[in-house]
Amino acid sequence: MTYRFSALLPAAALALAGSVQGASAEEAVLRAISAFQASTVFYDPFQLFVDRVNANGEGLVKIEVIGGPDAMPPFEIGNALRSGIVDLANTTAVYHANLVPEGLAMTLTNRPMSELRENGGYALLDQIHKDKAKLHWLGRLSENIQYHIYLSDYPENLDFGGLKVRSAPTYQAFFNGLGITPVQTAPGEVFTALERNTIDGYAWPSIGLFDLGWQEKTAARIEPGFFQVETGVYFSDKSWQALSEEQQDFLTEQMLELEAENGRFTELAKTDFARQEEEGIRAYELPAEEAAEFTAMSLEQGWKPVLAASPENGAKLRDLFVK
Structure with missing residues (x-):
């Protein structure tokens, strides 16, 4: 636990006490934290959610955002x-896969949230969150956004073997299978690592690249992408249960309306790809057979930790989350 996280505890604890009292009165005041920096592409959907709740729920529910990753390290948010x-x-x-490893199913799904809510996938994963970590998964804020491998040099004949690529635990096994040497580098250090050639590239979503300035050291984006970026709204189940049924129904309704608009991320990706091309980042298309193998390996390796941590529920989730 860092000093800044510790410094947040007294204020947050008081805020929680206030919000519980608010739930029994007319308006519930809920304190929120974000794992993503304000004014970035993965914060904006949450800001839209907060704005709608506060505008439409006046007198019923109010959300106060008390900080971002500068106030609480993202990997501490689950706790x-x-x-x-x-x-x-x-x-x-x-970010809370240490508590709920099954949550990675959302990164591996190829079904929209509308289908997961209909086929029982959402209900199952929400219950797992409650049972394992006392969390309530309200819904998903981003869809249809894949991860990509970006390289500092455009390859003539791509060979993954020996490449050093900035990675994350979520797709480390996949990179190992490709022959890539995964490198753990903080986002704030990636630009310098590219500049010094200590890494050959990095994995990042199809959007958000320009928030970080990495385009200056990037020449290629490998196609196809892999996995899906997942961001969402998660509640303390204690706080959720303290709300009235009317308040819960209202928040759920606001989330469902936002999820219905998640198709906009496809257009965002197209816009970012066009801008990447303007900045000199060219798409490198894997041949059809290699692309199919690439995609198959990503799913095979991606589901391994989920199935290993939870064989029974992992198998159920895979059946519900993958077409």
């Missing part, structure tokens, strides 16, 4: 929710 330090968070299951 903060579980212990009730904050009421809700804009985060990703990747």
